[in-house]
Amino acid sequence: MVSTYDVIVVGAGPSGSIAAYVATRLGLRVLVLDRFRFPRIKPCGGGLTQKSVALLRSLGIELNGVIRGRCRRVALINSAGSFLITDDEPIVNVVSRDEFDNYLLSNALEAGADYIVDRVVRVDVNNDRVNVIGVNNAYVGKYVIAADGANSIVAKQLGNNLRRDAAMAFMTIARGNYLDDLCVIDMTRIRWGYSWVFPRGGGEYDVGIGSIRWEDYRPLLINYVHDIDMREGEVRGHPIPIRARDRIVSRRIALVGDAAGLADSTTGEGIFYAMYSGALAALALRSSSSPAEFASNYLEIITPLIRNLSLAYYLSLGTYGIDHLVMGRLGLSAFSMPSTRNLIKRIMSGKTWYYQVPMSMIKFSVLRGPQMLLKGILHG
Numbered sequence: 001m002v003s004t005y006d007v008i009v010v011g012a013g014p015s016g017s018i019a020a021y022v023a024t025r026l027g028l029r030v031l032v033l034d035r036f037r038f039p040r041i042k043p044c045g046g047g048l049t050q051k052s053v054a055l056l057r058s059l060g061i062e063l064n065g066v067i068r069g070r071c072r073r074v075a076l077i078n079s080a081g082s083f084l085i086t087d088d089e090p091i092v093n094v095v096s097r098d099e100f101d102n103y104l105l106s107n108a109l110e111a112g113a114d115y116i117v118d119r120v121v122r123v124d125v126n127n128d129r130v131n132v133i134g135v136n137n138a139y140v141g142k143y144v145i146a147a148d149g150a151n152s153i154v155a156k157q158l159g160n161n162l163r164r165d166a167a168m169a170f171m172t173i174a175r176g177n178y179l180d181d182l183c184v185i186d187m188t189r190i191r192w193g194y195s196w197v198f199p200r201g202g203g204e205y206d207v208g209i210g211s212i213r214w215e216d217y218r219p220l221l222i223n224y225v226h227d228i229d230m231r232e233g234e235v236r237g238h239p240i241p242i243r244a245r246d247r248i249v250s251r252r253i254a255l256v257g258d259a260a261g262l263a264d265s266t267t268g269e270g271i272f273y274a275m276y277s278g279a280l281a282a283l284a285l286r287s288s289s290s291p292a293e294f295a296s297n298y299l300e301i302i303t304p305l306i307r308n309l310s311l312a313y314y315l316s317l318g319t320y321g322i323d324h325l326v327m328g329r330l331g332l333s334a335f336s337m338p339s340t341r342n343l344i345k346r347i348m349s350g351k352t353w354y355y356q357v358p359m360s361m362i363k364f365s366v367l368r369g370p371q372m373l374l375k376g377i378l379h380g
């Protein structure tokens with residue numbers, strides 16, 4: 001007899017594993033499918049913000065064993081100069097995604113989820129169930145949470161255009177001598193994006209470069225690694241979605257994480273939004289008694305997050321366009337304001353949402369910008 005799961009989670013990255021973990025803890029029968037046997041490699045900076053750590057802790061998942069680097073200082077470099085953000089708590093915790101993702105999946109499996117390695121090619125929705133068709137087998141469930149990443153086959157099946165609104169990022173694990181408690185974000189190496197150096201301990205650094213313009217940045221990344229006196233490892237690239245998909249729910253299917261297009265286009269942060277949306281989809285499922293109710297419940301609880309991230313999209317145009325390319329060339333930057341740096345810290349930690357940012361930028365450009373510009377002109 002074919003066993004029917006309450007929910008089949010396609011993809012075991014952070015969104016899928018947290019969806020599976022929460023759904024299982026809520027008493028649902030869960031199957032996780034991933035095309036790879038874990039641990040597997042995922043190109044990523046591995047930067048976890050305070051809000052990611054807090055979210056996991058609130059779910060009863062402690063990360064001590066998988067955190068490789070801790071940055072209490074983050075240097076932001078743009079054409080106006082270098083600006084330091086500091087905190088007593090690590091602002092960025094650096095993980096290796098193979099270890100981190102494997103750990104999250106093991107938490108879901110320990111909670112009771114099943115896991116099968118198979119590549120999903122299609123999801124067929126019937127009146128009373130879904131058939132998830134893999135290369136090796138077919139699986140039957142009542143619902144699907146699609147957590148299959150930026151190139152999501154399920155998102156495509158729902159009619160979304162995945163190439164639209166996607167950034168491209170490349171990374172490598174570099175070796176050398178650099179600072180071990182400092183994360184660097186440098187906007188001067190690329191237009192409409194930044195390069196980063198995140199320490200992983202033991203002389204290893206996650207070094208990468210990404211932009212909201214889709215191009216092959218491999219040569220740029222290798223030059224950067226050499227400029228900072230390091231040796232690159234294998235270079236890997238992957239898209240990062242920068243806007244929510246047009247359709248993120250359908251009868252019996254919900255998209256989460258990168259599959260739903262839920263990453264922050266200003267910072268490139270996707271892990272928090274992946275885990276958060278995964279948890280929300282599981283909660284929506286548990287509290288729904290019909291496919292229509294599931295769709296409307298998920299849409300209702302995910303909409304504030306989508307609105308917040310769409311503000312991040314417009315802010316990225318301000319940050320990489322107006323602030324860096326225009327104001328920065330005049331020696332001005334919103335980052336020079338302690339209040340802006342404090343705001344960035346608060347956003348990264350999850351204490352503030354994006355809708356509070358534009359006011360601070362407006363305050364800067366209306367009040368301080370012209371003052372500083374005048375000062376610059378008067379003093380040559």
Ligand SMILES: Cc1cc2nc3c(=O)[nH]c(=O)nc-3n(C[C@H](O)[C@H](O)[C@H](O)COP(=O)(O)OP(=O)(O)OC[C@H]3O[C@@H](n4cnc5c(N)ncnc54)[C@H](O)[C@@H]3O)c2cc1C
Pocket residue numbers: 010011012013014015016033034035036042043044045046047048118119120121147148149150151152153169170171208210237238239240256257258259263268269270271272274
């Ligand atoms: C170079 C780079 C650097 C980044 N740096 C950071 C960072 O420092 N901090 C941060 O927060 N975010 C970062 N991000 C974004 C972050 O990696 C993603 O937002 C995050 O991984 C999304 O998680 P997810 O679970 O939705 O998808 P993924 O992590 O991509 O997981 C999707 C899973 O689905 C599986 N899958 C795919 N297709 C199928 C299929 N057909 N059948 C079965 N399984 C399938 C895959 O094998 C994979 O395991 C970075 C992204 C890139 C590209």
